[in-house]
Amino acid sequence: MRIRQISVTMTSPSPLVSLAGAGMQRSGRWLVRGVDLEVRPREIVTLIGPNGSGKSTTAKMALGIWLPAEGTARRADDLRVGYVPQKISVDWTMPLTVQRFMQLTNRLTPDEVGVALASTGISHLRHAEVRELSGGEFQRAMLARAIARKPQLLVLDEPVQGVDFSGEIALYELIVTIRDQLGCGILLISHDLHVVMAATDRVICLNGHICCQGAPSVVAASDEYRRLFGDRTADALALYRHHHDHTHLPDGRVRQADGSVTASCAGGHDHSAHDHADHDPAAEPAARTPRPEDIHA
């Protein structure tokens, strides 16, 4: 029998958006320079960096809101983009339901609104007043608005602001689900690398320029990252890289990896290798719960 050899060449899909040596200048000052980045379908790229380091500026160059003053920004032809900006300008004294909010800047059919709200888990809030939503509900409404047109590229500028710690994790899980369902690429801006770890393929750390980039674990271990965010942040981050091998139950007992339940997590377990960040308030970032009315341009 003759065996025919078939060679398959794996090529990664073309970038949805790419920046090359991109920089932005305002009033004679460089806000950010020398940014190279690409986002491909199904990829989640996260921009991190301190306040004012140029994350939103970079996102705006990627979106085409700002034309780079140097370098290039390229987007795929006819790219459908969804954007959750860091700030929005809405007069919250006016009554505005979630459905109306979603239709303000998008011509959406009721069906499209319904599907997007179901995807973000807030169908029940369709006729609720936006100004009365909790921080987490509001961010879900923002996400629903951004995904309603089934974008190929989703740009999320601090999508968990105003959301407490467990809400943040739920939102990042939702973002991964949206990526899986839509097959879109995601450019995510976050201060919270420790929680985006699981949801991120590549991290780009900015401080007016690219300081370091790579897989989350590589960035977390880099000297540049430690210099920018301090050892404490990097160590807190490391906690999230550990795999759970047991779970603490609400009654204080412990479910082990093999499913057995024990009174404690003693018995040869090395706590230094466990992820207890979700039980240790000291390891958690402070909950931030601004209301929609705080999120003004």
Ligand SMILES: Nc1ncnc2c1ncn2[C@@H]1O[C@H](COP(=O)(O)OP(=O)(O)OP(=O)(O)O)[C@@H](O)[C@H]1O
């Ligand atoms: N329209 C503008 N005109 C002039 N300077 C601007 C403008 N927008 C932003 N900047 C400045 O550019 C720098 C980068 O801002 P940018 O919003 O990109 O930072 P960021 O990393 O997103 O910050 P943050 O984490 O605080 O949101 C800041 O110093 C900011 O003051």
